[in-house]
Amino acid sequence: MAAAAGPVLDAGFPDKDWWPLTFLGIAMVLLAQRGRRAGTAFLIGFVAGEAFYLVHVSWTALYLGPVPWVALSTFEALFWGAGGVLISLAYRWVPRAFPTLLGRLGLVPVVVAGLWILREYVTGTWPYGGFSWGRVAESQSTSPFAPLVAWLGISGVGFAMVWLVAFAVELAIAADLPGVQRWLLAGVAVSLVLAIPAWPATTHGSTRIAAVQGNGPAGYFDNAPVGAVFNAQVAETLKITDQKVDMVVWPEGSALPDPTREPSYASILDALSRKMGAPFVVGTITYRGGDYYNTSLLWKAGRGAVDFYDKKHPVPFGEYVPDRAFWRPFAPSLIDLIGRDYTPGTRDNVFAVDGVRAGISICFDIVDDQLLTDMMHGGAQIILAQTNNADFGETDENQQQLAIARLRAIESGRSLVNISTVGSSQIIGPDGRTIASTPPFRPGHMIAEVPLGTTTTPATLLSRGIEILVMGLGLFGLMVASASRREPSPAPRRALR
Incomplete structure (x- = not known):
């Protein structure tokens, strides 16, 4: 069941996007974990995780082969x-400490859901900044649960999802609960979660982007001539130079070589910015x-780079190799492919x-949840998400990333490019709807009036506090149960006749 749960969980994510299957996958994992001791519990969890990630991040093997794919999974x-x-x-432990029906239905799901989010938190922060890809809430960008992200954040929605499933599991196995009451309680639980209205993402004004x-040939192994990606961007931009816009946005790594060090590339950016009258x-x-x-x-015409931001979360073993001397002996040919190490930025x-x-x-x-919080504290009215998906081809990766971006728009109440x-x-609008799009793997452009967000959502106001709360509920509940659990009484001896 644990092995089967992995592909089922993945099917809830893009590009299949069969989001109800995420709930089924969670249920399969929880059912497989029930009644296990530590050794088999670890094995069950490991098998479920391996089965999930081998499918979910299979795109890592597209150009680099099976070693990084299997190692990461x-x-x-x-x-x-x-x-x-x-x-x-x-x-x-929890049913032993609180053996009543209320303990089983009220406490067990809360503790289990909190511990699930604790595991997601650890994988998303450690080591080397972690790997937050594959959190269960990231499967819900197009589901009725998506609006909850504005209230609870991604971790809070993940907690609600696992709580619902764990509650349903306890209802299903509660032998002392009549069938009608089970269905009634299940319906009430789902209704309580879905009855929360969408956050009113207020906007004020707009900007034309x-x-x-x-x-362009932006892949690591494309062996493209110098400036090929830049030239592709210029060619597409020249098609819209007659448009009146407030800003023009290019992707990650699109202006290479560095125009701050290459005068010819700087002059081209200057000319484009001047012709369009926009930065x-x-x-x-x-x-x-x-x-x-x-x-x-x-970049502004005649002034060059007037501000810059350095990526704060470069990808470990993708954009830099942490502890290179230690890891290189394990896969020298792969490690040596990463010829330069990007340094994490420190600017706002x-x-x-x-x-x-x-x-x-x-x-x-x-x-990175913290980076969203940082930009909201900085007064961001819109989000510009620049990326380069060329190394992953026509795999699920770009759709998975787009789903996360959509959730970030809803979570922050901000339009996102x-x-x-x-x-x-x-x-993407602050409510998660698509304002404009362009087909993948074709040159294209998007021009739209993009609403400027003014609201502060509960998720961004409370930020990591929601995550800390739900993790704390899981850990505290487990510790209390450990301290107060009642060992089963020994069976009474039969009297000798």
């Missing part, structure tokens, strides 16, 4: 194994003080673009 599965031990202990997808937000690679950075530039992730405050997210930044070198590129 196996490493993440270890956390699933450890989380499985805690969940199995909760299933054993052009986002350009050049579809450009472009991605490049900068080299400063002996370090490389994945950088977004705010908000640009002031002619009176509009734009939050900047570069590719993997989009999965997801612009990729090759797709999938969309402009």
